Amino acid sequence: MIDLSVLTDNWSSYLEGFRNTIIASLLALIGSFILGVIVAVFRIAPSKVLNTLGAVYVEFFRNIPLLLVVYLFFLGLPALGLTLNGFISGTLGLMIYTSSYIAEAIRAGIRSVPSGQTEAARSSGLTYNQTMRYVVLPQAIKIVIPPISNQFLNLVKNSSILGVVAGLDLMYFGDIVNADTYDAVSSYVFVALFYLLLTFPLSFASRSLERRLAHSG
């Protein structure tokens, strides 16, 4: 049923795809985290204009499909004269899309710190920045880590979107292997195993982290 020669004959394709999936995920992970923090800061900053900008960003990208975000780069930009390849447009789309979820997770975490603490810190003479740094953020981080690690897991799975725009990732090469071998079951089962190699440790780590943080109070 599953033909091992599909894997051995196409070993280099699978490996190249696996490597590109890891690179795209890492780039998008770093980028979406930085972007997510910036947008979260916008959303909680004491300025109505920044709040609104942040909210529009989050609501827009959370409510449209990832594929559409990728298409904005892959099909939309060329229409404006700037052509990006599948790998870059896929990674950029992934980064922007995920950043909206991360921003929301960070904002929810900060919100969950009782506002009495902020007021107490402010009235005892700390500045806004000091209050954030010494009182709010250390508590918020514990709440924020589980949803963020969950988003990273989603990001790795979602990186398969590169396959739709010829982004040379695992999904893309799996499809090529299928087209070459006419053995869809074997081709895709091996793709699945490569993904599980990445996602199982991630989801295991995220759960044990969640449990540990939940018990540390």
Add this chain to the structure above:
Amino acid sequence: MDFQSAYTPDHLSFLFQGFGLTLWLAFLAIIFSFLLGCVLGIVRYAKVPVVSPILTIFVETVRNLPLLLLILFARFGLPELGISFTPFWAAIVALTVFEAALISEIVRSGLNSVDKGLLEAGRSSGLTYVQTLKHIVLPIGLRRMVPPMVSQFISLLKDTSLVVIISIAELMHNANIVMGQDPDIVFPILILVAALYFAINYTLSVLARRLEVRV
């Protein structure tokens, strides 16, 4: 950018047709994945010997795979194993299995959040296990599941766009065809498609937030 030749009656009706299919696809997948997800979640919560561990392995595997891979597998892998669907039903099967795995997690953790004491109280006052689940644990747990469930349905609606890879005439597919005609209309079409997805998902998320406040 040419908005005038992008939004012709022909293009618009073709795109709205696709949007109709997107909604139909999402509707069917929501119903099926909700039912399957509830069954999976309840059985995993109840810790039935042999069955629950097997379902756990199944759910964990599906949860950790990309949906795109499941769609391709349902479309091209299953027929090799002697199970054939039309592309439309292959998409439904993939969406249902993937989302049901995630919904079962929502159901399970919703049930787990119900105080164990209530379960014991139900049992010790003479109810059977099934009666306790049905009359005490489920009604309380269900209410807590509503907000994450709606978020999951929004995800599902967005995820239907991935079936573009197996060519079903939903919104993304029809948009691709229209955009292929003229580079000048690509941006206007993308904006319209975004507006359609946004309108329905944003409405759902506002609804979910209202429910959250009430629950």
